[in-house]
Amino acid sequence: MRRCSNCDALLPDQSVFCGNCGLKQEPLNEKICSKCSKPMPIENNFCPHCGISTTINSEMAEDTSTKNPPTTESPSSPQINLKTTNSNNAIPLSTYDLDPYILSEIDNFKFSFTQKYAEFNGRASRGEYCRYILIETLLLVLVIAIGLLITYISKKPEYVFYGIVLFNVVCFLPTLAISTRRAHDLNNPGWTSIILFIPYINTLYSLYLLLKKGDTTPNSYGYPTSFEIITPQISEEKDIQLSPDSGSATKFILTIIVLIGIIVAAFVSMDSNKFPSNTTKSKPSKSATTVNTSKTVSLSESNPQSTSTPQPAVQPENNYIEQSTNALRSYYDRLNQKNFNGAYALLSEQQQASVGYYNTWRNGYNTTLNVTLTSTKVLSANPNQVIYEYQLHAKDSINGRVKHQFFTGNVTMERVNSTWYIKDQDGRLVSSYFE
Structure with a gap:
């Protein structure tokens, strides 16, 4: 939203004329955040610096507070204005600097696995959740491949089992945390994540979390995450990679498929090498x-x-x-x-x-x-x-x-x-x- 330079009326960002006084408006390339006063692209719905929504609701709240400044009340007067002000900020803002950005697969996994290892508050967008699950699956396949290699050398098949158990123990808490935040993104309570522990039903619920688009506006659990594209300037400033392109996820999926093929070939090879080639198959x-x-x-x-x-x-x-x-x-x-x-x-x-x-x-x-x-x-x-x-x-x-x-x-x-x-x-x- 923007304001008319003549009558100070609240106008949509793309307005050509003021609906109140009729003055022609100059085109805008950027706008100023009403909370942190930092510039941002005109098309952004959320501030990349503080995460506040730049929709009409937030502008209207600002307009109301500007035209009706708080007055000094006596100690005996009720705190009506204070309660009203607090209600405008009832939805928590993002508490992590990287929340607004569309992180690459590696940065996204590192961010979720370190800073948000046990963070059950807030939201996680569909893209954020999918990129995390993608890297986690890739790491699990690598653990299985390493376990098979050790098994082939030591002839002890239990190493594959040990590797899978250890991997699940390490990844249990961050995976449960991001699943809870993903449920919040869909405006569902976090306790629904216990469905992931119910056999058969957990498969359908996982697909629901992976495919369902989250709320594009603030909901009961906070502001959206992972909506701002990382520019070269932001990449250098935050020391993170640029936002992933459309083919990056495909590369990771192909890598997983190749590793699974290697694992299957290793199983077949280990089974066929149990006996010499001239050994009978029937006994x-x-x-x-x-x-x-x-x-x-x-x-x-x-x-x-x-x-x-x-x-x-x-x-x-x-x-x-x-x-x-x-x-x-x-x-x-x-x-x-x-x-x-x-x-x-x-x-x-x-x-x-x-x-x-x-x-x-x-x-x-x-x-x-x-x-x-x-x-x-x-x-x-x-x-x-x-x-x-x-x-x-x-x-x-x-x-x-x-x-x-x-x-x-x-x-x-x-x-x-x-x-x-x-x-x-x-x-x-x-x-x-x-x-």
Whole structure:
């Protein structure tokens, strides 16, 4: 709003003639804030310096206070004028210098994560909220990617879980705070943010916060935020980046999609690299089940379908070979006895990570009737590790028929604190037939 230079009447900023006296008005390129008296672009509805609204309501309030200056009242008179003045300023102004500006994605996230880490008062515009969620999603995908890399190196899948939990703990408070301010921007009470903790409904509520346009005028929770474009002068003065262009969000979304693709490829690669390329796909959990062990042993049992290799005699000084062999036999004995917990305990942590979680590994034996270690041959041995070449005979119930399968491969036994475990194992299908 502006005033006529002749009669001081209140006029719209774009008026050409005064509606009161008819005087032609000079065009304006900027206007003066009625609160802080600083210049601003003529098209702004809010002052970028103090955040006050420059709509007709604020101008009318100023006009009323100018033409009706407060008078001195006696101590016994009621404070009517004071209450009226306070009601005009009942809506709080912005308390942060950067509230009026449309910040870049990085500056927006830093501003919300530092200065507004636990700020539940005020408002957050749709753009401010969307840019925060965009960067938060990108960081979460990076955490998952790093967790997968550590898992691939250490063979311990729990690092992905730990990373996600730690990320959620760190981001919980600022995310809840900006969600509350976003609800305020829609003139909704902040407690509605608890909907984010209700499964299924939280998805719809999140879309509501992301897509619903907020109030363009002051509401019960304050003035709008993120409405002023950052000029080069403001960028240099405030040490912030220019406002984001239309393609910046697209770049971040494409980055997230690429990272998700890398994560999916990593999952597929980790799953396919569990066994050698010549390993059978039909019996991965039986033929390729590995247990951490460090020694190797020779052992033979009769089997008409496989050729037994003569085993070297175990010398008294090679008791560790006998111990590792007994541990390997015990593993298959427990499988035949359906003692899956006991068998899984004979796998090293590395091998457990390789074959998958317990339930996944156990489901691989749902159709198994019997598994027999028919022969073993020591390839190398020392007191802490023994490597065998083995042959295996498995019987499975397939559609009411018994299927015989014969596997061969290498298994490494490793001793940890006087206990032998299967450290690594590979296998390939040699032959099979139905009864």
